[in-house]
Amino acid sequence: MNIRVLAVLIVISVGVAFAAPMSVQVRNGRVRATPSQLGAVVATVDYGAKVEAGTPEKGWYPVTTADGKTGWLHESVLSKKPIVLRAGTTDAATGASSDEVALAGKGFNEQVEAKLRREGKLDYSWVDRMSAITIGADQLAEFRAQGHLPGGAQ
């Protein structure tokens, strides 16, 4: 075999060998059919869920979800650190230190916000209202098409 080809194969096999579990670090991860934020959503993954991630291409990981669905997730969705939702679960029991696992909900969290709300220090009503504004994929596609904005290119 040509040595250059062999070198390329080694690089590829090392890449494949590193296909590893990664954790979803956003509240609602949307798995896309294509490596594009405008791609159709084929599955959703919750915060802390694990996916098998392959070698990324331009910021997009090919992934397989726990229930076997495949698609693409942007790197901003994923963390290399396992995310454990509660102490006492299997991952926490392996004895990994908090530096190796991100314990979801630790630190500046819902509990801290709840305390500020209880004490009447901050009014979150408009924060909740603006966060509730959601724009569907169809609405976005229509907006871009009507406005003569090219779609898809990242």
Place this chain on the structure above:
Amino acid sequence: MNDRRLLAEVLVLSLAAPVLLCGCATVSEAGTGIAQAAGVLTSSQAASINRSVQAVEKTWQDLTPEQEFYIGRAVVAQVLQTYPPLDRPQANEYLNVLGQSLAAFSARPETFGGYHFLLLDSHEINAFAAPGGLILVTRGMVRCCQNEDELAAVLAHEICHVEKKHGLSSIKQGRLSQAFTIIASESAKQAGGEQLAALTREFEGSVSDVVTTLTTSGYSRGQERDADAAGIRLLQRAGYPAAAMVTMLERMDERLADSGGFGFAQTHPSAKSRADALRKTIRDTEPSPDAVRQQRFSAALQSVLASR
């Protein structure tokens, strides 16, 4: 390069990769390791020192997207105490469709809670990007924009502040060291009463650092130019003309001169100097505005653009 040498180098790199990726023990770990070997420290003492040193070594870059989300929410709640929201559902929906359309092309298209946009009922010319993707734009700023492309330029600039986590970078390190030490000592998800009180204090301080930067002191000039340059690239990827950023800044400069230099003028480098710097970097000329985009911009923002 000689083929055999190439193969050897690839093999060495392949074998070294896992070590390079994973083998980064901190200086403190090395230090306590030596002390343990010399019998100066017990293993539990060493572990305890390593935990607290690691907590102090952590910076704003170590905040998780979830923590960033909660900081951003509190930042917006606090900014809204000074700048009231503008309750115009149609205008806010348009702002969100436009913003989402841009955020999809950002280098950071997903945050913990996603990007959301809101108009503020203020004549001051200003816009604020809270950590995590909550973005606020005053009606005074909307009035500086003559078309959708220019409003897209404003939003692209703000999205880039979120992408680059400029808000988080303004949190004082002392607060974060305290917070990370408390987090490291928390044994479970739920913090106890005293820990929660201490954590909430550091949280409030962190939020206040970001709000002060957004509303009073401003980001550094370097960060603003970063957001301008990245904003132009984002605009282009999303299909808008780069020139819109320049024309928007030039108009803003004129309006700021009329307004006596409040708001945006206090927290940003001069709009004219930013426009001049950008004009040198872009090649495309100012295109005539797209008729559909012009029409929907005017229709959705009619009441916002109307007289004071």
